[in-house]
Amino acid sequence: MPKEIVYSCYVNRSREGEQFAPVHVLSYQIAGAITFNDGNQTQTVNEGTFSFCRRNKLIKFLKQPPEKGEFKTVSVYLDEDTLKSFSMEYGYTADKHTDGPAITVLKPLPLLQSFMNSLQPYETLNEAVNENLVALKLKEAILVLLKANPALKDVLFDFNEPGKIDLEAFMLQNYQFNVDIKRFAYLTGRSLATFKRDFEKIFHSSPSRWLQQKRLQEAYYLIKEKRKKISDVYLEVGFEDLSHFSFAFKKTFGVAPSALVS
Structure with missing residues (x-):
């Protein structure tokens, strides 16, 4: 499986942890639920939900499999190089710096569902999969994200490092x-x-x-x-x-x- 497209799957017990999100992540919760806390608010992403995680965020999480089932999620990682390349090719730029919660729940558009379904074959592919094919899927992910939530333009294409804060x-x-x-x-x-x-x-x-x-x-x-x-x-x-x-x-x-x- 290419490292930019990741399936997570396990059974029977909840898993708790925390992570630093260095890149933006588009995810789809296939089964079970995951609860996030970014130190400011708590957000639960349930089965059948699409979500977007901002980069440079500290997040605690609790992954909960469904009763007698498997926890399953698929995530697409959008690194800065990919987004900069997309910005140059398509002319997208951030108009302003925006801050917000670590996790944004997206509207369940058919376009999002169709895109996530198209990733299923990648679950069985190794990292030697054609790089051009993966690059096309990442471009598609960005285009779908912008369609689902146009305001994310100012998040995806803001390449500034964190500014000095309180x-x-x-x-x-x-x-x-x-x-x-x-x-x-x-x-x-x-x-x-x-x-x-x-x-x-x-x-x-x-x-x-x-x-x-x-x-x-x-x-x-x-x-x-x-x-x-x-x-x-x-x-x-x-x-x-x-x-x-x-x-x-x-x-x-x-x-x-x-x-x-x-």
């Missing part, structure tokens, strides 16, 4: 995402050195120390007050590993997280 507001909204400091710097429109300098001026702490303390404080609240499961909380607040979370929690609060629920 660091304090961004970090308070996104601290629970498990991404490295370089990624936070990039998303706030700063070099790593400038990010660290600005961060310490605002929070009077290093980014790594502040992130850990902020995540642990949120975890304490969720376990103690909201009675959430520890196995869910450590992922929700941005820790990768349960043992590391438990060690850091006890070092900070003097008790293991399990002591809050006993």
Whole structure:
């Protein structure tokens, strides 16, 4: 299967995680549902729904297979080189910079359904599939997207890197995402050195120390007050590993997280 066209399929249990979206993605939910949270709002994409994910977004997700069935989705990844080439060939440009939610649900046009159905043969093809054939499908995906939602023109063809934004507001909204400091710097429109300098001026702490303390404080609240499961909380607040979370929690609060629920 070409890397630009991806089928996801598995059975029986929900899967939770998070990701950084470096490119735009057009998806169709074939079976099951997926719930996204970008730190600002939650969006559920149900079976039979078309969606568009913006690049440069931090997203938490929960994939839910249908009862006694398989979770299935097909996604088309639209990288910057493909979009720049399309822009030059067809004359599309962004008129303005627009911000918005990570996920946009698209109208269920027959044209979208027909396009997604046409991708089915690609599921069995390997990456050696003819590059020109894949390039045509990517062009078609862009044209179909523009037909389904013309306003996406200002999103697809905006090739500017993230501009310098309010660091304090961004970090308070996104601290629970498990991404490295370089990624936070990039998303706030700063070099790593400038990010660290600005961060310490605002929070009077290093980014790594502040992130850990902020995540642990949120975890304490969720376990103690909201009675959430520890196995869910450590992922929700941005820790990768349960043992590391438990060690850091006890070092900070003097008790293991399990002591809050006993």
